[in-house]
Amino acid sequence: MNSHTKTTSMTPHFFDRQCLNDMLALQKHAYLRYPLPTAKERIDRLARLKRILVKYQDQFADAINQDYGNRSIGETKIGELLTCLEHIKYYSKNLTAWMKPSKRHVGIIHQPAKAWVQYQPLGVVGIIAPWNYPLLLSVGPLICALAAGNHAMIKISSASAAFGEVLEKALAEAFPKELVAVVNGGGAISDAFSHLAFDKMIFTGSTAVGKTVMAAAAENLVPVILELGGKSPALVHPSIDLKDVAQRVAVGKLWNAGQTCVAPDYMFLPRGKTAEFIGHFKACVKNMYPELTHNQDYTSIVNDKQYKRLQGYLEDAGAHGAQLIEINPHNETPADMRKIAPTILTDVTPEMQIMQHEIFGPLLPIMEYDQIDDVIEFINSRPRPLALYYFDFDQARADYVAQRTHSGHFGQNTVLTHVAQDDLPFGGVGASGMGKYHGPEGFFSLSHERSVMSNPKLYSLKYILPPFNKPIHKLISKALLR
Numbered sequence: 001m002n003s004h005t006k007t008t009s010m011t012p013h014f015f016d017r018q019c020l021n022d023m024l025a026l027q028k029h030a031y032l033r034y035p036l037p038t039a040k041e042r043i044d045r046l047a048r049l050k051r052i053l054v055k056y057q058d059q060f061a062d063a064i065n066q067d068y069g070n071r072s073i074g075e076t077k078i079g080e081l082l083t084c085l086e087h088i089k090y091y092s093k094n095l096t097a098w099m100k101p102s103k104r105h106v107g108i109i110h111q112p113a114k115a116w117v118q119y120q121p122l123g124v125v126g127i128i129a130p131w132n133y134p135l136l137l138s139v140g141p142l143i144c145a146l147a148a149g150n151h152a153m154i155k156i157s158s159a160s161a162a163f164g165e166v167l168e169k170a171l172a173e174a175f176p177k178e179l180v181a182v183v184n185g186g187g188a189i190s191d192a193f194s195h196l197a198f199d200k201m202i203f204t205g206s207t208a209v210g211k212t213v214m215a216a217a218a219e220n221l222v223p224v225i226l227e228l229g230g231k232s233p234a235l236v237h238p239s240i241d242l243k244d245v246a247q248r249v250a251v252g253k254l255w256n257a258g259q260t261c262v263a264p265d266y267m268f269l270p271r272g273k274t275a276e277f278i279g280h281f282k283a284c285v286k287n288m289y290p291e292l293t294h295n296q297d298y299t300s301i302v303n304d305k306q307y308k309r310l311q312g313y314l315e316d317a318g319a320h321g322a323q324l325i326e327i328n329p330h331n332e333t334p335a336d337m338r339k340i341a342p343t344i345l346t347d348v349t350p351e352m353q354i355m356q357h358e359i360f361g362p363l364l365p366i367m368e369y370d371q372i373d374d375v376i377e378f379i380n381s382r383p384r385p386l387a388l389y390y391f392d393f394d395q396a397r398a399d400y401v402a403q404r405t406h407s408g409h410f411g412q413n414t415v416l417t418h419v420a421q422d423d424l425p426f427g428g429v430g431a432s433g434m435g436k437y438h439g440p441e442g443f444f445s446l447s448h449e450r451s452v453m454s455n456p457k458l459y460s461l462k463y464i465l466p467p468f469n470k471p472i473h474k475l476i477s478k479a480l481l482r
Contacts, residue, residue: 121149158186225435252415
């Protein structure tokens with residue numbers, strides 16, 4: 001532990017299955033009593049959320065630090081808290097315009113009717129947050145839900161127990177339980193939560209768990225936004241300065257010690273360029289993290305299970321011929337802090353475990369290529385990633401790669417930061433997820449797009465009713481059925 005670590009004294013409310021059902025019923029009844037909050041009311045709810053985030057920011061950071069053993073306070077405040085505050089500002093500014101009905105065209109035979117789409121709240125949204133960014137990935141979806149006029153229940157990962165206690169206390173101070181509720185606990189509670197009859201659910205986590213959540217939601221026909229992960233590749237064109245690439249990749253790969261769903265998972269470098277890249281990468285790491293063990297800015301692996309999994313990848317890769325280059329300026333042994341030194345792997349093959357599974361740690365496999373089309377073929381032969389990063393300042397070549405690949409996001413000369421861009425949708429495709437939130441998509445994904453059609457006193461369709469032998473039918477046949 002470090003000086004930022006504090007123990008929490010509050011006692012969380014522990015749910016059982018009946019409590020979960022009762023809470024959902026409470027929220028659904030509250031929603032039905034007042035199903036269409038105004039823009040002003042929604043903006044007020046977001047303002048309340050902002051005030052509570054600012055008030056509890058140190059407690060949030062300390063609690064997440066406690067859950068990790070060592071989680072960089074700066075990473076929490078910049079990567080999670082600041083991003084949430086910016087999202088609140090963005091949604092508060094735009095939701096009034098998004099709420100306005102959208103006029104639609106009416107076909108000639110239905111004139112003079114009018115048609116439009118109105119955006120209704122769905123009702124109660126279930127949010128299942130993971131442990132790696134527990135604040136951002138619980139409050140981020142909550143912002144979208146509140147902006148769209150919904151109520152919400154948030155399930156916190158059992159690996160984020162200290163944070164869950166603080167969040168439960170903080171949100172209870174800002175909102176009544178019938179509007180926003182936090183659920184802590186693991187095991188049976190997690191399973192029961194995913195089986196609840198929400199009006200929509202947002203799950204962030206692994207592909208494997210996402211499948212079980214989707215199966216549970218299907219029992220009640222609950223639509224699900226799945227934010228999963230996968231192996232997000234980085235491809236470097238021969239023309240680009242590797243020093244610049246190394247800095248950008250190092251930041252994205254080592255933020256939160258690589259425990260980020262959109263971190264660059266592995267790299268393709270032009271043949272013969274690996275040694276140069278490693279030299280630049282080492283310099284970047286030494287500059288950002290001159291020491292590891294007692295460096296509060298270098299985050300620990302969250303728990304023993306994840307630590308052992310990553311060590312297993314290293315052992316398997318080494319046993320199958322990979323070269324492991326550990327970047328450890330003072331030759332420390334930070335294992336007692338569950339820290340793993342940034343490690344580059346070369347001579348990697350696709351059959352190694354580290355190339356079969358999402359890494360979620362500070363390990364960077366590098367492969368070399370001769371032709372970019374070969375890399376495109378490799379990427380397309382694997383499950384579609386959450387992000388694909390391409391480094392090249394030539395837009396035509398970048399467009400070539402983008403048009404021939406699929407990924408949730410395409411990043412050109414940057415990694416990771418698209419998650420914090422308010423006006424961009426966030427989500428995966430295929431095995432990396434389905435559905436989007438953030439940006440306007442967050443509002444519309446959590447709204448019901450209800451079609452409305454209104455006919456005046458004049459009912460024009462009466463002129464084309466059977467029998468179908470009138471002059472109007474001959475006119476329709478000649479003018480329209482062609």
